[in-house]
Amino acid sequence: MDEVKLFGFWPSPFxxxxxxxxxxxxxxxxxxxxxxxxNKSDLLLQYNPVHKKIPxxxxxxxxxxxxxxxxxxxxxxxxxNPLLPKDAYERSVAxxxxxxxxEKTRTLWEFFQKSGEEQEKAIKNNFEILRTIEEYGLGDKxxxxxxRIGVADLVFGMVIHMLVPLEEVVGVKFIKADTFPxxxxxxxxxxxxxxxxxxxxxxxxxxxxxxxIDFWIGP
Amino acid sequence: MAENDVKVLGSWPSPYVLRVRIALHxxxxxxxxxxxxxxxxxxxxLLKSNPVFKKVPVLIHGDKLICExxxxxxxxxxxxxxAPSIxxxxxYERANSRFLAAYVDDKLSPALRGALAAESEDAKKATIAQxxxxxxxxxxxxxxxxxxxxxxxxxxxxxxxxxxxxxLVWIQVVxxxxxxxxxxxxxxxxxxxxxxxxxxxxxxxxVLARG
Numbered sequence: 001m002d003e004v005k006l007f008g009f010w011p012s013p014f015x016x017x018x019x020x021x022x023x024x025x026x027x028x029x030x031x032x033x034x035x036x037x038x039n040k041s042d043l044l045l046q047y048n049p050v051h052k053k054i055p056x057x058x059x060x061x062x063x064x065x066x067x068x069x070x071x072x073x074x075x076x077x078x079x080x081n082p083l084l085p086k087d088a089y090e091r092s093v094a095x096x097x098x099x100x101x102x103e104k105t106r107t108l109w110e111f112f113q114k115s116g117e118e119q120e121k122a123i124k125n126n127f128e129i130l131r132t133i134e135e136y137g138l139g140d141k142x143x144x145x146x147x148r149i150g151v152a153d154l155v156f157g158m159v160i161h162m163l164v165p166l167e168e169v170v171g172v173k174f175i176k177a178d179t180f181p182x183x184x185x186x187x188x189x190x191x192x193x194x195x196x197x198x199x200x201x202x203x204x205x206x207x208x209x210x211x212x213i214d215f216w217i218g219p
Numbered sequence: 220m221a222e223n224d225v226k227v228l229g230s231w232p233s234p235y236v237l238r239v240r241i242a243l244h245x246x247x248x249x250x251x252x253x254x255x256x257x258x259x260x261x262x263x264x265l266l267k268s269n270p271v272f273k274k275v276p277v278l279i280h281g282d283k284l285i286c287e288x289x290x291x292x293x294x295x296x297x298x299x300x301x302a303p304s305i306x307x308x309x310x311y312e313r314a315n316s317r318f319l320a321a322y323v324d325d326k327l328s329p330a331l332r333g334a335l336a337a338e339s340e341d342a343k344k345a346t347i348a349q350x351x352x353x354x355x356x357x358x359x360x361x362x363x364x365x366x367x368x369x370x371x372x373x374x375x376x377x378x379x380x381x382x383x384x385x386x387l388v389w390i391q392v393v394x395x396x397x398x399x400x401x402x403x404x405x406x407x408x409x410x411x412x413x414x415x416x417x418x419x420x421x422x423x424x425x426v427l428a429r430g
Contacts, residue, residue, distance in 0.1 A: 050356065059311075064315075064318070065318060066317075068317075069317045069318045070314075072314070072317065073310055073311070073313070076310045076313070077310050088294055088297040088298045089283045089294070092285045092290050092291070092293070095287075095290045096286060096290055099287065100271065132271060136270065136271055
């Protein structure tokens with residue numbers, strides 16, 4: 001069987017979602033921790049010369065970059081415990097939300113980076129984004145994937161291990177039982193899933209990391 | 220509306236709408252093109268069909284609504300399973316195609332638009348340099364992926380060809396405004412030829428002819 005390697009960075013939501021996918025499918029892999037951003041390994045730069053970023057999955061020596069592309073690849077090569085539905089229409093909906101959440105969660109960071117009036121605007125924007133995700137994306141489902149975790153859940157998963165620490169540092173809370181009841185329930189369901197629970201970075205470690213970083217961890 | 224009616228909510232000459240129409244033509248799927256006039260206010264149908272982004276293209280298949288051009292192209296490939304296949308059959312090649320298509324949409328298209336909107340000569344030069352680098356990358360990828368055939372997808376146009384084509388429209392505009400040939404014999408000879416072949420392909424000509 002071809003060997004699998006994952007180049008990642010422990011607080012990054014982008015490599016975290018790939019870790020979850022591999023764990024959910026029980027795929028054995030070697031994890032390589034990259035020293036982002038100032039000391040990227042030669043191997044990483046060789047495997048992802050276009051973006052020079054993590055995550056990169058290397059399967060049998062062949063590199064795949066970009067987390068959403070990696071998730072689809074993983075789902076195709078290891079089809080058990082599927083992350084995408086079989087039906088073409090359901091798949092298109094899942095892909096739409098995975099992409100939407102991926103794009104929008106990048107701006108969720110902005111409230112952390114900004115201050116004053118700009119921060120207030122960013123906070124307001126976050127509420128709008130989460131409203132759209134809750135109403136149109138999740139709706140009344142348990143997970144974005146329906147009864148089971150799917151790609152969009154893995155992408156939205158950043159809220160449990162990144163948004164929560166960001167909120168703590170800034171002193172604002174977005175997803176509460178009264179503000180976003182369905183997303184709140186989703187957070188509980190998602191984080192209690194054993195594979196997710198066992199593979200989340202330590203909360204206080206992330207908080208400490210956020211308090212000290214001098215670089216932009218996003219894309 | 221018949222269960223299997225296919226409609227495309229589009230707007231001429233959106234390159235993203237073109238992607239969807241080319242894919243449908245490749246598969247010889249009959250569809251109705253509903254022209255959305257984006258200069259006027261958005262229609263009820265558009266707002267209802269794509270409440271999140273309120274943008275074209277939207278594929279309306281029976282009562283199903285599919286949004287986002289590349290997601291629609293994949294849907295078309297997965298529903299109309301007969302040849303020609305739009306995505307490669309090998310998982311790794313599929314990943315490669317998706318990666319490069321995302322690169323086009325996330326990096327090159329914005330750079331193209333940036334080149335047009337650049338306010339200073341320096342900013343313009345910087346985005347154009349970025350574009351040239353990107354096109355050289357695509358040139359290299361073409362040589363590798365086409366395996367000597369006419370298109371990125373091999374002997375027929377595929378997902379990546381369709382994705383990259385949307386770049387061509389913008390490139391032509393930037394070339395006019397910057398008086399610089401982004402696609403040229405010196406640095407991107409294969410892409411130059413590919414561009415010609417692509418626009419001469421029956422499926423593409425059909426769409427452009429229908430207007």
